[in-house]
Amino acid sequence: MLEVKDLNAFYGPVQVLHGVNLSVAASEIVALVGANAAGKSTLMFTLAGLRTTHTGSILLDGEPIGDFPAYERVPRGLVLVPERRRLFPFMNVIENLEIGAYSAAARPVARDTLDEVFQLLPVLAERRKQVAGSLSGGEQQMLAIGRALMAKPRVLLLDEPTEGLAPIYVKLLFDLIVNLRRSGLTVLIVEQNVHHVLRTADRAYVLENGRIVLQGQGESLLKDERLKVAYLGL
């Protein structure tokens, strides 16, 4: 469904990703793990069409989307939940969700999507009139995911969704991801919480210094000594 070939990404003159190849099949949960500064978030930004310049190709259902800006990738079904949530703190929950339903395709069905989002994330329904900045970290993360769901994604890119969350929310979040997949969504997730994410994911890629050094089934990677090497740089 999502295919990345020979991707090099740059911040100005600095090259961060080197010849990255990866693919995500429909309804798959794929994890992307690696040490800090390995290029995980850069990869997510590049996939979403933000910040970086790149060479190589990004295909969504075979369509090259690498030259599209972010707002043209979203209506095609590729939506990023950015690191640190990036909500609009002075707007309330409903208003934040409204912004997710910007595209011409998402707008007419926004009301139904909102019902679905509220059913999936009941905490948002309770807090609908509360400004986003006053929500707890876990609630904010749910709102960030809710905002992305309002755009009717087919592939959801999650960048460190459990960062700074209470353990109960971490569990809730992984349950949610499994739920979303069951409803047909494809998920690419960047996580520091390696044990948890590798148990949930079907497959995983390990990124080190901007290169993919390892890939495999989620659970089996956990036992792989090379994973520790990639993380600790031993």
Next chain:
Amino acid sequence: MSIEPLAPPKKPKRLPVLPQRGKLSMFEIALFVACLVLIAVELSQNLRDVMVLTFLFAGLGLAWNIAGGYAGLISFGHAAFFGIGAYTSTILFVSAGLTPWIGLWCGGVLAAAAGALLALICARLRGPFFILSTLAAAEVVRIGALNWSSLTGGPEGLSILPVANVANMVFVSKTAYAVLMLAYVVFVYAITKALEGSRYGYYLFAVRDDEEAASAAGVNPLLVRTAAMGLSAFLTGIGGSLFAQYFLYLDPTFVISPELSFQFALLPAVGGLGTAIGPVLGSFLITPLSELLRSYLGNAAAGLHLVIYSAGLIVVMLYFPGGLAAALNRLGRGWKRKP
């Protein structure tokens, strides 16, 4: 226009006391009634003149605020849209006999087109670079107007024959102008309130506060900014036409001057950027202050009125961060806390 599906529990409807985003408040209604009273009472011609200008500039500050306050497009070039509006309706009136009641919409549309074009080209720039580009664009318009004498009358300017007539939008009484300008304020204010309570307003706030997050959510930042600039320029152009009908004389050195652009930006900055009530409060404070200082002190010592005016501005900027609107809210909170 909210997408909220489930009806929230019905509370007895009561207007909030202080201005809130997207809602009408008692404060705003009281202010409007006060303006009506002010129009009705007997005043000297000089004070009436101050009132007309205060209303006009409140409307212009509101119009600027849509771009500068809501979309984060700090423009020092709005005098160009003002000038385009003023010249369009005046040229149509003087040379083609078209009534300014229609001409002002033509001026607004032309100004909107210019604003949208400017945003398409310049809104990719950030911060000071955007500001400078708007300043430069307005200078291009001013110099163009100065030199295109066959159309604009060049440096000699354009005059409207003072034939008082409703169809000509020329009045003898300043009260009529005050009503006209107040109607303009209400028009721009209503648009501002509708905007800030709608999803288009949320898009503006989103793009202003975190462009990257807005893009990630699927919002097209350039389109949103261009629309905001177009709307802001449209409303500014209408203000320009009204100004022309009041002064009955136009010349590029004044109507397209950078000083005027700064004035449009100053009123919301003093009153409260990105709030609807801000530019109105800003104009109600600043415009009478500058006009009265000029008329009472202008002859006493050259430049003294400007010194006092500037000192006043500095005090406001220092002691009211967030503008008068924020001060009003703080006052309201303090008042509520008391038993």
